[in-house]
Amino acid sequence: MSSDTLSRTGQSLVRTDGGNARYAVGIMSGTSLDGIDAACCSVTETGTNEEYPYEVTVESFVSEEYPMELRTRLVELCDEETGTVDETCRLNIGLGSLLADVATAAMNEAGVDPENVDVIGSHGQTIWHIGTQEELPGVGCPRRSTLQIADGSVIARKTGVMTVSDFRTADIAAGGHGAPLAPYLDATVFSDEEKHRSLQNIGGIGNCTLLPPSPGRNDVRAFDTGPGNMVIDAVVEILTDGEQTYDVDGEIAARGTPDESVIDRFMNAPYFEASPPKTTGREDFGHEYARRFIEAGRERGLDDADLVATATAFTAATIADAYDRFADPYPDEVFVSGGGAYNPTLLTMLSDRVACDVDRLSSLGFDPDSKEAALFALMGIARLDGRPNNVPGSTGADDPVVMGKVSLP
Known part of the structure; x- marks a missing residue:
């Protein structure tokens, strides 16, 4: 869907062909630890494909590099020799605040009031990911595990927008790897x-x-x-x-x-x-x-x-x-x-x-820089709609599941 199929009426976004579009912001910070990307997107339900029923347009995209001191702390946190529990605790809250600022910048860039944004979808920053099943003594059933920090409640509170975060764990609970998540957007937009x-x-x-x-x-x-x-x-x-x-x-x-x-x-x-x-x-x-x-x-x-x-x-x-x-x-x-x-x-x-x-x-015709951030805008909308947003053939999950935990402002 191209941007010229959309027009703004007051403070709401309406498709000129009669379909309704919703605003969502996606936030991504990747394993390169280079910074934070945020995309403010309009997401429209098309109804043409029951499993991938959306169209996505990136209305704005912003990217902020991590300050060098913070990046150094994150690199150390992701190293089993130097990572600590207390630093994980501190950065979980601190990064939530920083991600909220970048999400707000994306909304400002698009000229969108937070009141008109349905959801923020945040991937958070991966600290550790274990892709093999492990059985903990006394726990029983083996599971893979993953940890992304940047608390969704902090983002929701600071932006005033409902936030969906911690997507991967629902797929892991269903027997999957919790990754990759990109296939949901790829199949929706690029097939x-x-x-x-x-x-x-x-x-x-x-x-x-x-x-x-x-x-x-x-x-x-x-x-x-x-x-x-x-x-x-x-x-x-x-x-x-x-x-x-x-x-x-x-x-x-x-x-x-x-x-x-x-x-x-x-x-x-x-x-x-x-x-x-x-x-x-x-x-x-x-x-x-x-x-x-x-x-x-x-x-x-x-x-x-x-x-x-x-x-x-x-x-x-x-x-x-x-x-x-x-x-x-x-x-x-x-x-x-x-x-x-x-x-x-x-x-x-x-x-x-x-x-x-x-x-x-x-x-x-798609800005590759914004792709992963746009993914989490789309996944946030799917979470609100109660639609499965994993791809079991990619993650290995037993079933399609609705991923993401909701934090209210």
Whole structure:
């Protein structure tokens, strides 16, 4: 749906074709720990697809980087050697307040009064994610587990808007991984009537959604392909003693030469062989993993540029390997979003390794920066409507479930 199909009447949004649209704000902070994204969206129920019955238009998008001191605290919190319970407690409340400010900025940017916003959907900041089932002594039934902080009650109170948060745990309670969540938006917005598509997000973690033509809920598959920018970013951060936190425009990697033997060595990790549904995170591919990656490269005589090039090629290799193993049928085209979409060296390496066309998501007329924030606006609306907003074929849940906990202002 394009913005020109909408008109404002007073302070409400009404579709010119007679359908009603609602405002929702989505907030996302990803595993790259780079900051907070918020999108103010209009969401319209179409009725044309019972399982994916919405159209979504991004009316405004704002992004705020984490202050360096806060980012450092979050990185430490996500490390099992340095994370503490008291710091988790403090940042759960503090981040809620910060996310509320970014949501308010998105509403202001769109010229929307909070009174006219139905819901804020907030992903929060992932601190830890355990994608394997574990049985706690004395508890019994094994479960996966996940933790996102930034309390929804704080967001609701500060913005005055009902807030839905903590989406992942309902899927985990239903036997799923609690991730990936992006397939709900992908199937709603990006499926094609004829082509098989992969929507490849390259954030801190890489994840893909495999969309057959005109999919139903049981037709969509998605899973984490492995590290996205996480290993690249950590390698750059370690090599520059923190002066750089990522490879700007892939410039360092472009100066180096990838070492295929190092890539092959790290491709032997059990995660890549495991069949979907599957999820991963910083606990598997964080700074300790990057340190081992650097050590392996130094043993091969790699300089800094070669190391970054090898880490970048490694990410491309994990994505291509995932398609080779698990994409059946193989996609006709791949559309990339996330921070990795702005790394031309990574995109070139990915194009060289996959057997189909690769393009940025922006080629479909959708701002890739706003995609994940828009997802949580949509998921918040679905929660209010009582509609299942997980995709069991992607998460491994036993059933479709309605995810998200409601906090009133």
